[in-house]
Amino acid sequence: MKQSLIMLSFLCGLFTIKAAAQGDQLIERGEYSLAFMDNSSMISEELGQKLINTFFEVYPKMVKAYNEKAPKRVILSIDTGYKKVAISGNGKILIGANWMSQHQEDTDIVTHELMHIVQSFKALGPEWLTEGLADCGRFQYGLNNVAADWGLPPAAPFQHYKMGYRVTARFLLWIDKYQKPNTIAMLNAKLKDDTYSSASWKEITGKTVDELWAMYLVNKDID
Incomplete structure (x- = not known):
């Protein structure tokens, strides 16, 4: 989950301290490596291995699809001191133990956070869009979503695209399928290059985001 640049800077220091103090394990497979x-004492060896395997299964696919310059080495830390769910930035993921x-x-919380790392946005865009795009990545690449009872909620009148996460992800997937192919990739690219603005929606799809949302609530299938 994306937080402020200040928080990410703090976490960079936190990761450095933990890496030096604990050492744990470094796994390398081809050109990719994961410091885990x-x-x-809350995470079993089996669960830890699932998290590691998730990285090596999904991350290379994301890098190839969205950003071939994304870091090949990632740090994944499970920490009792972190009381929230997860945060990521600068090639590092922190998950609350x-x-x-x-x-x-x-385990696909890792997939969501890896999407943030692949995005490597130059500036923080709208949080609802950033998180929606990350959940698009989880929907597309996730390995264990069914077992986790994770899915995209049906469209409903009380929703709004600015709710972010799964609500926004379903909307974006609908646009990609029924309005303009590769919208997700193009939005990611604009955020990465810091060229995104509210006008980007019309530039990419020919319609404003509000026009698209109104259409989505009427024609809301993505299956």
Whole structure:
């Protein structure tokens, strides 16, 4: 989950300290490597291996599809001191140990966070869009979404595209399928290059985001 640049800068220092203090394991497969650290006794070896395997299965596909210049080395830390769900930035992912131990099937939280790393946006765009795009990545590449009971909620009148995450992801997937192919990739590219604005929707699709949302609520299938 994207947070402020200040928070990400703080976490960079936190990761550096933990890497030096704990050492854990470095796994290398081809050109990709993962530094996996866990300061808890709450994550089983089996669950840790699933998280590691998720990285090596999905990350190379994301890099190829969205950003071939994304870092090939990623740090994944499971931490008892982090009380929220997850945060990522600058090639690093931090997951709360307590949350992970209570949601052991939700290993594709890693997939969501890896999408943020692949995005490598030069500036923080709208949070609802950033998180929606990351959940598009989870929907497309996730390995364990069914077991985690994770899916995209049906469109409903009370929703709004600015709700982010799965609501926005379903909307974006609908646009990609029924309005303008590659909208997701083009939005990612604009955010990455810091050229995104509200006018980008019409530039890409020929319609404003509000026009698209109104159409989506009427024609909302993506299956």
